[in-house]
Amino acid sequence: MALFKRNPFGHILFVKKWLIRILGVLTHQRFRGFNELQIEGSEIIKNLPENNVLFISNHQTYFADVIAMFHVFNASLSNRNDSIKNVGYLWKPKLNIYYIAAKETMKAGLLPKIMAYVGSISIERTWRSEGKDVNRQVKMSDISSIGKALDDGWVITFPQGTTTPFKPIRKGTAFIIKKYKPVVVPIVIDGFRRSFDKKGLRVKKKNIFQSMEIKAPLEIDYENESVESIIEKIEYAIEQHPSFLKVIPRKELEEKERLNKEFRDW
Template sequence: MSTFFERIKNLNLLRRVVYGVVGAATYPGIALINKLQVNGAERLKDLPKRNVLFVSNHQTYFADVITFLHIFFAAKWGRYKGLGIPYYLLNPITKIYYVAAAETMKDTWLTRLFASAGALTVKRTWRAEGKEVQRGLDPGDTRKIARALNDSWVITFPQGTTKPFAPGRKGTAYIIKQNQPIVVPIVINGFWRAFNKKGLKFKKRGSLLSVTIKEPMNIDYNAPVEEILDQVMDAIEQSKKYMLKGKHHLMSVIDK
């Protein structure tokens, strides 16, 4: 079964079919049952077709990245403020990949199907089979991402977890340093409220799903990995500075 999914991942026609099926199944939950607010999507039209890395905070396993795909597909058809009628699913972009932990893509037939459409499955460097581990980057995983960047756009979540303000993983900074892509930060909110952790079931209907696509980052690729990672975490608003802002906001609400 896994061999079958690996084979169809590289076939554009079948990838379009998978994106169409997954897109049609998820559109109501994103655009009708909940409310999607998109800011900055017009920035997508000026990006090159390859070597672009999108970095984002993470709130669910699947709803986040599926929403990004909807936005990217809609932008291809000139829709930058929202999704509108999803006719864009008839001809979606196929050269988009996303980085996902291998263990999260094996749960159901739906996640396996979605993985076949562009998942770059990697081994977590800090967790395996529910246990904490310590291991270095798998060279095969970094080569896989580098090959994808050479030909397309790639979406990644530097924290590798849905826990807010979790530390970023150095792997993202190594990829940036080695491949020197255009790095576009995305900040999301509301997904944790609307969906369960996997992002496949509703928790609260009528939630506002916010997606902000920022300007490409100005990165010194010769800077130390730690410095690049700090810059990325600040751009996706998951740094200590934003964590303190969040605490300050919470205390001000309590005081009122």
């Protein structure tokens, strides 16, 4: 029956649709009310293929970043240019949007489990577990899950694997790009760290400038380009290359460090 149609991960699409609608209504004011999200480049979204698209972005909170992207993507597909005005765009949401998240994060409480049903591809981090540094092999089943999601639709990933700015890009993202050859769309966000708590669930401050810039897809030679070259392109595209540190005012760097310390102590 169409009512119980499932996606490749076994999630019932009817249930997923209603979860997106409800979460969208509950979170809309966080980006257009308490704060005003400034969007640039959302017209790019409308011209993307139905599947095999990988969004790469810097990361500032666990959940608010992804929630904002769900809003912006669906608004753009409903012909709203650089705007999420009128939450009616969520009545017919795109159901094949996924995002990569740490498995331990998505098991920590009821809300993360609901968020996981909405579209999480939960993976085991190879470098961090339960607050401790680890060093373990990539699980091939995790790579296969990402490939399955790309085959079905769009995938959001945060290639630094952390909310701390200017950390190195994880090589796994470059390997995924070379293996599955997706359209790679960079996104740069700002203001979420100042607006929300670390998880991105509680509004910490109001009237904070939030921004999301969606850039043109990267040009990548999937066959011949090296992993290192792809990583460097990602660093520049999401504005996390070390060279950007040289042009950021000292006061802004000090504020970023203060906020990062606040996050670590949370």
